[in-house]
Amino acid sequence: MKFCSNCGSKVSLQVPAGDDRERHVCAECETIHYQNPRIIAGCLPTYEDKVLLCKRAIEPRYGLWTLPAGFMENGESTEQGALRESWEEARAEIHLHGLYTLFSLPHINQVYMLFRGELANLNFAPGIESLEVDLFTEDQVPWDQLAFPVMHKTLRYYFADRPRQAFPIRSETIARSKPPIG
């Protein structure tokens, strides 16, 4: 951030009075521009013993598989965001069951919120951001071609929890991946 979105003047990093961290502050109009983490809302859609995955048609991670998820929009709830993304990416209609995994990624200022849900029908199809959409049993999941660690973890938790049909919420912080040593 270089310019004030309110008045167009240059902003500078300052610690505002009563605050304890640097913000982008406009000296002209005195607006303080706070920046906060963004939510990525998504679904783990299930059908019988299978899960629905989307093959990404966009970067990053083009061609890898993911659960439908994306940035939550203003004016919607977290559940609406999860359902909207499932429709946009997989034309999937889902009965939501509740929040299942919650991941903080502080190094990129993101919070993932993934909900479990059951497919309402089998009319799924690739949306514009997907190359393919399909159902996978645990053995069929392309474990080495998943797009993001949060999706890998969510799927692992799901298949571990499913035999007991108990799905406690899983909350984790994922730190920046470290470069290999040596």
Next chain:
Amino acid sequence: MKFCSNCGSKVSLQVPAGDDRERHVCAECETIHYQNPRIIAGCLPTYEDKVLLCKRAIEPRYGLWTLPAGFMENGESTEQGALRESWEEARAEIHLHGLYTLFSLPHINQVYMLFRGELANLNFAPGIESLEVDLFTEDQVPWDQLAFPVMHKTLRYYFADRPRQAFPIRSETIARSKPPIG
């Protein structure tokens, strides 16, 4: 938003190619300025049969009681945000138990995430944003002087769930409060 925070030019509302909703777009540098909901992270701190509440020393709702909570910052996890706010507002040190209530407030683009937690000690004290901090049994809670509906709901859920010591996550959307009819 009137000006581009990247180059200082005027922005206009447009639907970018491949998108389906209006964004603030800069014609000069082509930056698309997405706006997304913000997370408010907080705690429901408990001690024996009591809950900790803070009397607000700031607007809005100056003088009313609340659970410690505030905007999640970049670079932290949701749990860290909840613990930081509890320290800032109540000098409370807490052992977190897990996410308890999740509220979407789509009309103001906010998502509340409140965690249950146990006070690690009784050294709490008002932080700069609080006039008083104290512990309350269910009967002592100032039910008609609570600052926000989300706090009221979280406290009601807690005292209803406590006898069974089972605290399922509660997820709700709170719509804009309607003006009274007639």
